Amino acid sequence: MSSNTARRAAAFRKTREAHLTEVAEDYVELIGDLINEFGEARLTDIAENMAVSQATASKIVSRLKREGLVENRPYRSIFLTDTGEAMANEARRKHRIVLAFLQALGIDDATAQADSEGMEHHVSDVTLTALDALTRRLNRQADS
Template sequence: MTDDENLDSTEAEARAVESRAEAFIGVREARRSEVAEDYVELIAELIHENGEARPVDIATRMGVTAPTVAKTLGRLARDGLITRAKYRSVFLTEEGRALAKECRHRHEIVLRFLLSLGLDPETAERDAEGIEHHVSERTLALFAAFSQRS
């Protein structure tokens, strides 16, 4: 092996390792916003159904306890996604509404895609919930196209 070849293969490997690391870093980033996205999406649904989003309903729908909801709502308010008054229901800010809309859009595309693959609705809903946060724009476009033509 010449020095040049050696250098090339080393560099190629380094690039591969770095790109892999970036993939993991990307996944970790996505993970950080998952909970916020799930909450905002659910809050939007509740507001649509009931005109308001009560913590107790968020808790039962998310399968967590009321204090957990309270703490998470605190973070959402801090991040400018919801408005909050003590002992009252929560509502979405403009930013929150935008995020909710985007999430709902992704969710629907992923769900429709899984259904059009032939998955049962129950499992499709479950898997969509987990997958939707980890699908790039490109993949989402392919999913949408697939559902369309099938």
């Protein structure tokens, strides 16, 4: 296998792996946000915020439960486990950095919000660190 082929294969493999965790990250981030905002995360609120049916939200919450990211009891709210909370915090951190970078570039808020939702799942830690450093530098220059 040539080095170009290996590099291309590694990039596609990384993208496929990101897609596997993308839904889980979005859901645990939302569940954490709902708990912080309302004190609980109800299935109806999750479905509404994710713009999916309750059946779809229920299926994904069941998957998150099997993966040890959430806990729930019949007729009760949904709660994050410690692992789910850690995943939500990391997703929130990535989202915040990507969003701030796009806004520092002058991208309008609606576009920056929409674009950062997808980008946060695919950015490497190396790139994320560079985006954060550049954003801080741009913001300092703008404040001067």
